[in-house]
Amino acid sequence: MPAAALETADAAEVLSGCLHAWAADFLRSLRMHEESAGSAQTAPAAAEAVRQLRAASRRIGSALLTYRPLVDAAWADELSGELRRLSGTLAREYRCGARQARLLAALHRLAVEGVGGDRAAALLERQHTLARSRAHSAALETLVSSRFHAVADAVAVLAYEVPFAADAPRGRAGAVLVPLAERARERLVGAVEALPRTGRIPAAPTAPEGRGGHDAQSRQDAAWFEVRILLRHHRYAQEVLYAAGAPPAGAGPDVVRTDAGRGAGSGAGPGGEGGGEGGVGTREADGPAQRLAAASTALDRHRDAVEAAEAAATAARTPRIAPATAYALGVLHAGQRQEAEAARQEFRKLWQQVESGKRETAGQAL
Amino acid sequence: MPAAALETADAAEVLSGCLHAWAADFLRSLRMHEESAGSAQTAPAAAEAVRQLRAASRRIGSALLTYRPLVDAAWADELSGELRRLSGTLAREYRCGARQARLLAALHRLAVEGVGGDRAAALLERQHTLARSRAHSAALETLVSSRFHAVADAVAVLAYEVPFAADAPRGRAGAVLVPLAERARERLVGAVEALPRTGRIPAAPTAPEGRGGHDAQSRQDAAWFEVRILLRHHRYAQEVLYAAGAPPAGAGPDVVRTDAGRGAGSGAGPGGEGGGEGGVGTREADGPAQRLAAASTALDRHRDAVEAAEAAATAARTPRIAPATAYALGVLHAGQRQEAEAARQEFRKLWQQVESGKRETAGQAL
Numbered sequence: 001m002p003a004a005a006l007e008t009a010d011a012a013e014v015l016s017g018c019l020h021a022w023a024a025d026f027l028r029s030l031r032m033h034e035e036s037a038g039s040a041q042t043a044p045a046a047a048e049a050v051r052q053l054r055a056a057s058r059r060i061g062s063a064l065l066t067y068r069p070l071v072d073a074a075w076a077d078e079l080s081g082e083l084r085r086l087s088g089t090l091a092r093e094y095r096c097g098a099r100q101a102r103l104l105a106a107l108h109r110l111a112v113e114g115v116g117g118d119r120a121a122a123l124l125e126r127q128h129t130l131a132r133s134r135a136h137s138a139a140l141e142t143l144v145s146s147r148f149h150a151v152a153d154a155v156a157v158l159a160y161e162v163p164f165a166a167d168a169p170r171g172r173a174g175a176v177l178v179p180l181a182e183r184a185r186e187r188l189v190g191a192v193e194a195l196p197r198t199g200r201i202p203a204a205p206t207a208p209e210g211r212g213g214h215d216a217q218s219r220q221d222a223a224w225f226e227v228r229i230l231l232r233h234h235r236y237a238q239e240v241l242y243a244a245g246a247p248p249a250g251a252g253p254d255v256v257r258t259d260a261g262r263g264a265g266s267g268a269g270p271g272g273e274g275g276g277e278g279g280v281g282t283r284e285a286d287g288p289a290q291r292l293a294a295a296s297t298a299l300d301r302h303r304d305a306v307e308a309a310e311a312a313a314t315a316a317r318t319p320r321i322a323p324a325t326a327y328a329l330g331v332l333h334a335g336q337r338q339e340a341e342a343a344r345q346e347f348r349k350l351w352q353q354v355e356s357g358k359r360e361t362a363g364q365a366l
Numbered sequence: 367m368p369a370a371a372l373e374t375a376d377a378a379e380v381l382s383g384c385l386h387a388w389a390a391d392f393l394r395s396l397r398m399h400e401e402s403a404g405s406a407q408t409a410p411a412a413a414e415a416v417r418q419l420r421a422a423s424r425r426i427g428s429a430l431l432t433y434r435p436l437v438d439a440a441w442a443d444e445l446s447g448e449l450r451r452l453s454g455t456l457a458r459e460y461r462c463g464a465r466q467a468r469l470l471a472a473l474h475r476l477a478v479e480g481v482g483g484d485r486a487a488a489l490l491e492r493q494h495t496l497a498r499s500r501a502h503s504a505a506l507e508t509l510v511s512s513r514f515h516a517v518a519d520a521v522a523v524l525a526y527e528v529p530f531a532a533d534a535p536r537g538r539a540g541a542v543l544v545p546l547a548e549r550a551r552e553r554l555v556g557a558v559e560a561l562p563r564t565g566r567i568p569a570a571p572t573a574p575e576g577r578g579g580h581d582a583q584s585r586q587d588a589a590w591f592e593v594r595i596l597l598r599h600h601r602y603a604q605e606v607l608y609a610a611g612a613p614p615a616g617a618g619p620d621v622v623r624t625d626a627g628r629g630a631g632s633g634a635g636p637g638g639e640g641g642g643e644g645g646v647g648t649r650e651a652d653g654p655a656q657r658l659a660a661a662s663t664a665l666d667r668h669r670d671a672v673e674a675a676e677a678a679a680t681a682a683r684t685p686r687i688a689p690a691t692a693y694a695l696g697v698l699h700a701g702q703r704q705e706a707e708a709a710r711q712e713f714r715k716l717w718q719q720v721e722s723g724k725r726e727t728a729g730q731a732l
Contacts, residue, residue, distance in 0.1 A: 110700075316693040326689035327682040330696020334476075338704050 005245020011169070011176035014244040015067055016162045019060060023159035026056035030152060033143065047094070050139065054090050057083040060155065062236040066184045067177065072163040079158075082151045089142050092135035095307075100128035102308050106339075107332055116324030120332065123315055123325060173244040181237040188230040192351060195227065196220050221306050224344065228299035235292055242289075288357055295350040302343035309336035371611020377535070377542035380610040381433055382528045385426060389525035392422035396518060399509065416456050416505065423453040426521065428602040432550045433543065438529040445524075448517045455508045458501035461673075466494035468674050472705075473698055482690030486698065489681055489691060539610040547603040554596040558717060561593065562586050587672050590710065594665035601658055608655075654723055661716040668709035675702035 029052035036042035036049060061083035064076040103124050107117055142148055157163075169176050312333040316326050395418035402411035427449035430442040469490050473483055508514055523529075535542050678699040682692045 313693075316689065321689050323682065323687050323689050323692035325692075327679075327692040327696040327699075330693040330698070331700045332696075333693075334697045334700030334704070338700070 006174035006178060006241065007172055009173045009244040011171055011173045012070065012162075012164060014173045014177060015063070015070055015240060018063060018240045018243050019158055019162050020160065022056045022059045022063070023155045026053060026060065026155045027152070027159060029053040029056060030143075037140070037143075050090050051094065054087045057087040057090075058232070059236050059239070060158065061087070062233050063240060066233055066237040067180050067240065069180065070164055070168045070176070072165050075154075075163050079151070079154050082147075082154075086142065086148065086151060090139050093132055093139050095304075096128055096132040096135050098304065099308050099311055100124065100132065102304060103128075103311060103332060103336075106308070106335055107328065110328075110331055110335060114324060116322070116326075116328035119322060119325040120315070120328035123318060123321065123329075124311070127315060127318075128311075173241070177241060177244070181234075181241055184230070184233050184237040188227070188234045189355075191223070191227045191230050195223055221340075224299070224302055224306075227347075228296070228303055231292070231296050231299060235289075235296060238289070238292075288354065291350055291354045291357060295347055295354060298343050298347040298350060302340050302347065305336045305340035305343060309333050309340065312336060372540035372544060372607065373538055375539045375610040377537055377539045378436065378528075378530060380539045380543060381429070381436055381606060384429060384606045384609050385524055385528050386526065388422050388425045388429070389521045392419060392426065392521045393518075393525060395419040395422060396509075403506070403509075413460070417460065420453045420456050423449040423456075424598070425602050425605070426524070427453070428599050429606060432599055432603040433546050433606065435546065436530060436534045436542070438531050441520075441529050445517070445520050448513075448520075452508065452514065452517060456505050459498055459505050461670075462494055462498040462501050464670065465674050465677055466490065466498065468670060469494075469677060469698065469702075472674070472701055473694065476694075476697055476701060480690060482688070482692075482694035485688060485691040486681070486694035489684060489687065489695075490677070493681060493684075494677075539607065543607060543610070547600075547607055550596070550599050550603040554593070554600045555721075557589070557593045557596050561589055587706075590665070590668055590672075593713075594662070594669055597658070597662050597665060601655075601662060604655070604658070654720065657716055657720045657723060661713055661720060664709050664713040664716060668706050668713065671702045671706035671709060675699050675706065678702060 029049045033046055033049035033053065036045035038046075061080040064071060064080040064083075068076050104121055107121050107124070110117070312329045316329040316333070395415045399412055399415035399419065402408035402415060404412075427446040430437060430446040430449075434442050470487055473487050473490070476483070678695045682695040682699070
């Protein structure tokens with residue numbers, strides 16, 4: 001953590017700087033979308049624009065939550081709620097496509113014998129293509145709605161002016177921002193510690209759930225999803241602190257950059273779902289930000305696998321499918337649940353590294 | 367290894383002692399079966415008798431293979447082949463019941479939603495009950511066949527006289543038996559080293575098999591089954607060496623005991639499948655024999671899970687089943703494949719301990 005810079009920089013200025021930059025990101029990606037949407041040739045650019053729009057929305061919304069005491073509360077709650085909703089709507093098409101690709105690839109790998117696998121693939125393809133096209137229409141409708149225009153207007157204001165609260169705490173970033181970021185971290189730590197401990201194999205003889213295990217599983221999944229969101233808030237909160245000074249080596253603070261020249265993936269940042277973050281194994285640097293990013297990737301993978309498992313189960317409830325199709329979907333479902341479990345193990349390992357790294361740093365700095 | 371005793375004991379005497387004891391075990395369990403078979407009240411005793419008969423058969427057959435150069439080759443090949451066949455036939459009923467219990471327990475734990483799980487359970491129960499009753503009849507028929515009587519006669523001779531080869535190597539156990547036991551160990555080590563390396567998750571993106579993965583999987587399974595058999599031969603070969611002197615602490619040399627008062631499970635020994643060996647986690651002693659026993663248990667579990675997965679797949683091919691039933695069987699299949707993979711990981715871990723322990727011992731002794 002850039003301790004020295006935090007002691008000299010003004011808290012309001014640091015937060016403003018981040019929000020201005022993200023708001024500019026938002027507006028730029030919106031223009032990029034307007035220029036590229038509606039043509040098949042520029043569809044990849046449009047998709048990239050939507051991805052950047054989502055990333056900027058998440059960062060702004062998250063910062064408004066974490067650093068809420070500094071800004072006008074009613075305005076912040078309204079805008080962050082709208083941004084969350086927007087980012088969720090815009091994510092649907094991408095996630096539907098990613099889930100389809102994940103399921104078909106898994107089905108192919110599993111090489112389920114005979115016609116069952118092929119029929120299951122065809123069924124999943126049909127269902128996902130339909131859902132994806134619906135999500136695409138919904139996203140386009142959202143982006144021309146008056147509700148979205150109101151959000152875009154608010155973000156446009158944010159690009160040059162942050163409505164601070166009259167009674168906002170004033171002072172240096174270290175005194176004002178760090179305690180708020182710490183609170184976001186504590187929420188994350190609490191949620192991680194409250195995660196239910198399960199065995200390595202969901203189907204192990206010692207698994208606590210008997211029948212009714214489905215409800216218990218849903219509750220567990222929800223607890224993990226919550227950790228994923230809290231980790232994202234923690235990372236965005238850290239980005240604001242990093243913006244106050246030099247980032248830790250290799251942390252890649254694409255936070256305050258305003259250049260529009262980002263290649264696909266390079267701007268994925270902490271919350272990116274665009275697949276541009278690379279696997280854990282490909283990371284060579286090993287700073288705290290990298291560890292958090294890897295932990296975040298594991299939680300993304302967990303979420304993807306859980307949702308893919310659910311999609312397989314849903315597809316299996318399609319009326320009048322052949323038993324062989326249903327069997328293949330059952331195999332697929334279990335495989336995705338297993339990948340979800342593996343992602344949990346991976347996260348726990350990475351989290352341990354994050355926490356032990358933090359203790360070392362604390363020992364050095366304090 | 368009881369190095370001192372191996373240098374003083376006569377090889378032929380040591381081998382004779384073991385074969386006599388195992389032959390006595392065989393005959394005693396046969397009498398026990400004759401006394402208990404045919405009545406529902408004494409069915410558990412009959413089942414235990416069959417288990418002991420199988421264990422004795424496996425030990426005799428295995429020793430005749432490993433220490434073949436000492437004994438009349440034609441006789442040894444004939445008898446060990448017959449004993450292998452016998453033990454296989456007698457195992458079928460037990461394994462069918464164990465597989466049924468494994469599958470129903472897994473299905474219950476998985477808590478597959480709705481009617482699918484219940485129907486799958488009913489289907490598996492019906493199929494296994496039928497197969498089990500057939501296996502029971504086949505075992506009873508075998509035990510009254512003239513072919514079995516010939517085997518029993520040969521074993522009765524073995525209880526007091528071993529037909530040694532005229533040109534058998536003579537000398538101390540250390541010089542004659544140890545090199546033969548070492549050859550059995552080398553076969554095992556070679557087979558373990560030749561095992562295909564796979565990822566932790568069968569469905570991982572890096573899995574080498576694309577379509578046609580089913581054949582590759584069958585070949586892998588077969589390689590693992592082979593290791594299981596070779597490990598068993600290694601352990602029985604070690605038992606003969608241990609019989610030459612004091613066993614390692616806690617190794618439990620039920621090899622040369624002749625008392626008939628074994629409780630269920632206590633006589634399961636290295637090759638026991640009766641569930642009396644306990645889980646790896648329950649072992650406190652950590653000698654080389656315990657590590658081998660734990661590794662063996664992991665391979666038993668691997669075999670059980672692979673066969674259970676296959677049974678689920680077979681059940682799913684039953685004509686006219688409901689899609690929900692097939693789906694549940696698919697989930698079940700994948701879960702069992704995952705347990706097989708976990709057993710492989712467990713074995714690799716234990717095997718590493720066995721091998722590093724061996725190097726330490728060699729460093730001390732040589």
